Amino acid sequence: xxxxxxxxxxxxxxxxxxxxxxxxxxxxxxxxxxxxxxxxxxxxxxxxxxxxxxxxxxxxxxxxxxxxxxxxxxxxxxxxxxxxxxxxxxxxxxxxxxxxxxxxxxxxxxxxxxxxxxxxxxxxxxxxxxxxxxxxxxxxxxxxxxxxxxxxxxxxxxxxxxxxxxxxxxxxxxxxxxxxxxxxxxxxxxxxxxxxxxxxxxxxxxxxxxxxxxxxxxxxxxxxxxxxxxxxxxxxxxxxxxxxxxxxxxxxxxxxxxxxxxxxxxxxxxxxxxxxxxxxxxxxxxxxxxxxxxxxxxxxxxxxxxxxxxxxxxxxxxxxxxxxxxxxxxxxxxxxxxxxxxxxxxxxxxxxxxxxxxxxxxxxxxxxxxxxxxxxxxxxxxxxxxxxxxxxxxxxxxxxxxxxxxxxxxxxxxxxxxxxxxxxxxxxxxxxxxxxxxxxxxxxxxxxxxxxxxxxxxxxxxxxxxxxxxxxxxxxxxxxxxxxxxxxxxxxxxxxxxxxxxxxxxxxxxxxxxxxxxxxxxxxxxxxxxxxxxxxxxxxxxxxxxxxxxxxxxxxxxxxxxxxxxxxxxxxxxxxxxxxxxxxxxxxxxxxxxxxxxxxxxxxxxxxxxxxxxxxxxxxxxxxxxxxxxxxxxxxxxxxxxxxxxxxxxxxxxxxxxxxxxxxxxxxxxxxxxxxxxxxxxxxxxxxxxxxxxxxxxxxxxxxxxxxxxxxxxxxxxxxxxxxxxxxxxxxxxxxxxxxxxxxxxxxxxxxxxxxxxxxxxxxxxxxxxxxxxxxxxxxxxxxxxxxxxxxxxxxxxxxxx
Amino acid sequence: xxxxxxxxxxxxxxxxxxxxxxxxxxxxxxxxxxxxxxxxxxxxxxxxxxxxxxxxxxxxxxxxxxxxxxxxxxxxxxxxxxxxxxxxxxxxxxxxxxxxxxxxxxxxxxxxxxxxxxxxxxxxxxxxxxxxxxxxxxxx
Numbered sequence: 016x017x018x019x020x021x022x023x024x025x026x027x028x029x030x031x032x033x034x035x036x037x038x039x040x041x042x043x044x045x046x047x048x049x050x051x052x053x054x055x056x057x058x059x060x061x062x063x064x065x066x067x068x069x070x071x072x073x074x075x076x077x078x079x080x081x082x083x084x085x086x087x088x089x090x091x092x093x094x095x096x097x098x099x100x101x102x103x104x105x106x107x108x109x110x111x112x113x114x115x116x117x118x119x120x121x122x123x124x125x126x127x128x129x130x131x132x133x134x135x136x137x138x139x140x141x142x143x144x145x146x147x148x149x150x151x152x153x154x155x156x157x158x159x160x161x162x163x164x165x166x167x168x169x170x171x172x173x174x175x176x177x178x179x180x181x182x183x184x185x186x187x188x189x190x191x192x193x194x195x196x197x198x199x200x201x202x203x204x205x206x207x208x209x210x211x212x213x214x215x216x217x218x219x220x221x222x223x224x225x226x227x228x229x230x231x232x233x234x235x236x237x238x239x240x241x242x243x244x245x246x247x248x249x250x251x252x253x254x255x256x257x258x259x260x261x262x263x264x265x266x267x268x269x270x271x272x273x274x275x276x277x278x279x280x281x282x283x284x285x286x287x288x289x290x291x292x293x294x295x296x297x298x299x300x301x302x303x304x305x306x307x308x309x310x311x312x313x314x315x316x317x318x319x320x321x322x323x324x325x326x327x328x329x330x331x332x333x334x335x336x337x338x339x340x341x342x343x344x345x346x347x348x349x350x351x352x353x354x355x356x357x358x359x360x361x362x363x364x365x366x367x368x369x370x371x372x373x374x375x376x377x378x379x380x381x382x383x384x385x386x387x388x389x390x391x392x393x394x395x396x397x398x399x400x401x402x403x404x405x406x407x408x409x410x411x412x413x414x415x416x417x418x419x420x421x422x423x424x425x426x427x428x429x430x431x432x433x434x435x436x437x438x439x440x441x442x443x444x445x446x447x448x449x450x451x452x453x454x455x456x457x458x459x460x461x462x463x464x465x466x467x468x469x470x471x472x473x474x475x476x477x478x479x480x481x482x483x484x485x486x487x488x489x490x491x492x493x494x495x496x497x498x499x500x501x502x503x504x505x506x507x508x509x510x511x512x513x514x515x516x517x518x519x520x521x522x523x524x525x526x527x528x529x530x531x532x533x534x535x536x537x538x539x540x541x542x543x544x545x546x547x548x549x550x551x552x553x554x555x556x557x558x559x560x561x562x563x564x565x566x567x568x569x570x571x572x573x574x575x576x577x578x579x580x581x582x583x584x585x586x587x588x589x590x591x592x593x594x595x596x597x598x599x600x601x602x603x604x605x606x607x608x609x610x611x612x613x614x615x616x617x618x619x620x621x622x623x624x625x626x627x628x629x630x631x632x633x634x635x636x637x638x639x640x641x642x643x644x645x646x647x648x649x650x651x652x653x654x655x656x657x658x659x660x661x662x663x664x665x666x667x668x669x670x671x672x673x674x675x676x677x678x679x680x681x682x683x684x685x686x687x688x689x690x691x692x693x694x695x696x697x698x699x700x701x702x703x704x705x706x707x708x709x710x711x712x713x714x715x716x717x718x719x720x721x722x723x724x725x726x727x728x729x730x731x732x733x734x735x736x737x738x739x740x741x742x743x744x745x746x747x748x749x750x751x752x753x754x755x756x757x758x759x760x761x762x763x764x765x766x767x768x769x770x771x772x773x774x775x776x777x778x779x780x781x782x783x784x785x786x787x788x789x790x791x792x793x794x795x796x797x798x799x800x801x802x803x804x805x806x807x808x809x810x811x812x813x814x815x816x817x
Numbered sequence: 818x819x820x821x822x823x824x825x826x827x828x829x830x831x832x833x834x835x836x837x838x839x840x841x842x843x844x845x846x847x848x849x850x851x852x853x854x855x856x857x858x859x860x861x862x863x864x865x866x867x868x869x870x871x872x873x874x875x876x877x878x879x880x881x882x883x884x885x886x887x888x889x890x891x892x893x894x895x896x897x898x899x900x901x902x903x904x905x906x907x908x909x910x911x912x913x914x915x916x917x918x919x920x921x922x923x924x925x926x927x928x929x930x931x932x933x934x935x936x937x938x939x940x941x942x943x944x945x946x947x948x949x950x951x952x953x954x955x956x957x
Contacts, residue, residue, distance in 0.1 A: 688851040692843075696859040700946060703866045707954045768915035768927055770849030777853060778931040778938070782911045785934075786896055789941040793889045796945035800886065803952045 017074040019088035022138045029131035036124035045113035052105035066092045066517040069529035089144035092517020097141035107492035112256035114489040133159035146195040146205040157184045164253040176249035183246045191233025197226035238270025241298040244321040251313040255374030263366035282335035292332030298325025300449045303456035312373040312383040330355035354423035361416040368496035369405040381479030390473025399469045404497040410461035416503035425546040458557030507537035617734040633748035651677040672702040689773040829871035836864035854935035858942025889944030896937030
């Protein structure tokens with residue numbers, strides 16, 4: 016099977032999930048779902064030898080070839096690494112969810128459908144070679160994560176968090192689309208590889224910086240960078256397996272992926288480097304500061320994710336500098352991109368396991384409030400061990416993988432300050448301060464998470480449930496990730512050769528021909544250098560701050576929560592503003608809406624006629640008027656006038672019927688039997704409908720209507736009449752093109768095998784029109800059904816309540 | 818007040834069948850002479866409307882125990898499937914197929930996938946019209 020189809024496998028499998036859930040009751044649906052990411056993981060893993068050689072696999076599925084928009088799956092080192100993370104951690108998350116979500120109480124069919132949809136979306140984002148297809152999948156991740164975060168939709172906080180994450184990420188996504196389109200305009204292609212080939216020409220384009228900033232908006236909102244990070248802590252309202260998946264391993268990494276993928280295009284610009292590095296470092300600092308303030312286990316992890324994403328972002332930014340410097344400096348910054356990918360893998364492993372542990376603690380004790388927890392070490396020894404591995408890795412302690420990538424991070428940041436690039440003197444040293452302080456706080460919150468949950472005094476009276484160790488199935492996925500954390504520390508270069516180097520070669524294609532050109536080996540011991548002393552400093556100060564955590568906790572209350580209130584305020588303003596606006600023009604009276612419609616019709620049509628000077632009236636080719644026509648038109652006019660002056664509604668309805676039937680007669684006279692037939696039946700049915708609804712119509716006497724209103728109506732009616740007449744005359748007089756009816760006459764027998772042109776047009780030539788028309792009809796019918804039935808049932812409820 | 822319209826009721830019993838049959842005739846004839854799914858569907862609904870007028874909603878519901886929303890949905894599904902069937906034969910969406918066959922009793926007959934599409938239209942028209950009329954009629 017072509018690899019492009021693999022992207023859609025989860026989505027297609029999702030169709031089966033509801034049936035499995037309904038039919039098979041005694042088995043958890045998750046077991047069936049588990050097979051999909053697992054199978055995909057194995058398939059993707061088989062591609063590793065290809066990418067290790069620096070080759071790639073391309074497969075294509077046509078979508079809109081005329082616009083250069085196609086689904087192209089491009090699997091190189093970078094996209095393969097992400098695909099493996101998505102399917103690998105996806106499998107573990109599904110396994111975990113089998114034990115986390117109860118099969119009898121939860122609507123699992125929804126859950127797994129959303130999860131599989133999300134998986135397809137993520138695979139699509141990381142494998143799409145076409146920017147527009149990438150955007151499509153990008154927004155699909157926003158939508159599916161919205162559904163996942165709001166999975167427990169009866170909770171207010173879940174809905175709030177889901178909406179917030181979607182509003183912010185879709186906002187960024189739309190800006191990103193703008194950037195993509197600008198890139199497409201500049202390079203005349205949406206293909207990423209072709210755009211990379213045109214880098215120098217693109218960079219000289221005046222639109223380049225604008226495209227760059229717009230694309231970064233997308234990446235920053237998705238990867239929860241400052242100031243858009245505010246959605247991530249609220250998104251923890253999702254069920255924990257989802258949090259572990261979306262917010263540690265996959266969705267938030269989409270922004271990082273985008274930055275990494277587009278680095279070859281944008282790295283030539285200094286704006287790119289300073290934005291990515293600066294925002295990344297500030298996010299790292301800001302997130303780590305807030306994590307220690309949180310009282311909810313998942314909130315600590317959410318802020319820690321924000322912070323760690325900032326770290327990877329800043330490394331990617333620093334890696335871009337390699338395009339600007341030569342020789343010795345060059346290698347340091349090549350190193351930064353390497354460190355970014357390395358930390359990305361490490362973060363996925365330890366944060367995934369920590370999220371699962373948070374879920375386990377929540378599941379087994381009934382609370383996530385860290386103030387109520389404590390002393391679980393002896394009750395949940397296995398969970399404690401896994402949590403210890405994850406937290407120590409997060410804090411950057413040996414022998415865990417976080418230590419390695421954090422040392423590399425420090426090296427890269429030190430290098431940043433050594434080279435006074437782009438004449439930003441002094442800013443480099445500020446970066447060091449930010450990075451160092453952030454690392455200290457990372458140490459603090461990692462310890463805070465671990466020891467305040469598992470050490471200290473056990474408070475059984477505060478816990479809603481009697482605490483006990485989690486089932487094996489829940490510990491297993493977290494344990495596997497924990498095992499990876501340790502394994503990667505001891506065999507970092509295996510991981511480096513298999514995954515990191517191919518990915519780095521994809522980020523920096525101009526610097527390396529093949530992954531084997533990258534001469535970086537990871538070593539745990541790198542001598543008594545500045546990095547080493549910085550790390551020692553982090554441990555000392557971090558330890559001290561952790562020891563005195565309770566004392567300076569009050570200092571946090573001084574920090575205002577202004578970003579969140581800004582978001583709330585903006586949402587409130589837009590909602591009330593929109594409400595006020597719609598209340599202003601939606602009066603609830605059909606007559607008001609008819610006024611809008613007809614006024615617009617007059618303005619648009621007569622306006623166009625005036626502008627284009629289209630008043631060509633030609634009576635030359637008009638057919639002769641027979642006596643029957645005159646009679647029917649007299650009846651028509653009489654019936655119409657009768658409606659205007661009818662005192663009772665019944666008379667009006669019957670007159671309206673007369674109008675309809677005389678129009679049908681006109682069709683007969685003008686030899687349109689099809690139309691006449693339809694008109695006759697429609698008229699009959701609609702008069703019957705009118706009579707049925709007669710009883711319900713509101714009693715409005717038209718005599719009570721004010722004179723001014725009647726005058727206005729008369730004016731509009733007159734205007735519409737004149738407009739339609741003018742259009743009819745003008746269109747009859749102008750024959751710019753030969754009539755299409757000749758074509759139909761010639762081909763109706765040969766092409767469509769029919770005799771009746773009208774019907775053949777309906778079902779064949781213009782079948783699309785008909786298809787949508789019946790769809791609209793059906794929607795209207797269901798709408799009316801819904802409105803009336805809903806009102807009925809509400810009435811019944813009211814009666815019952817009385 | 819409940820009137821007993823014997824003439825209307827008796828007439829309806831005969832006439833509504835005639836309208837039904839005529840609607841089917843019009844539906845099949847549509848491809849060569851005036852008619853088709855739209856008119857056919859409308860005629861069928863007018864037959865049901867006549868029944869509704871002569872008897873009452875409850876009686877008609879007993880005679881025709883159908884869910885009109887299901888009919889609407891079935892119609893749309895038939896139409897979409899007919900339209901997309903061409904995709905599986907590597908033709909573009911909405912390509913129709915037709916040919917002439919010799920069938921027993923009927924002689925030379927043309928069979929056309931457009932008829933299936935039109936059947937969808939027919940069902941949607943009947944379903945929607947009747948849904949609207951029935952819900953409004955039931956609403957007290």
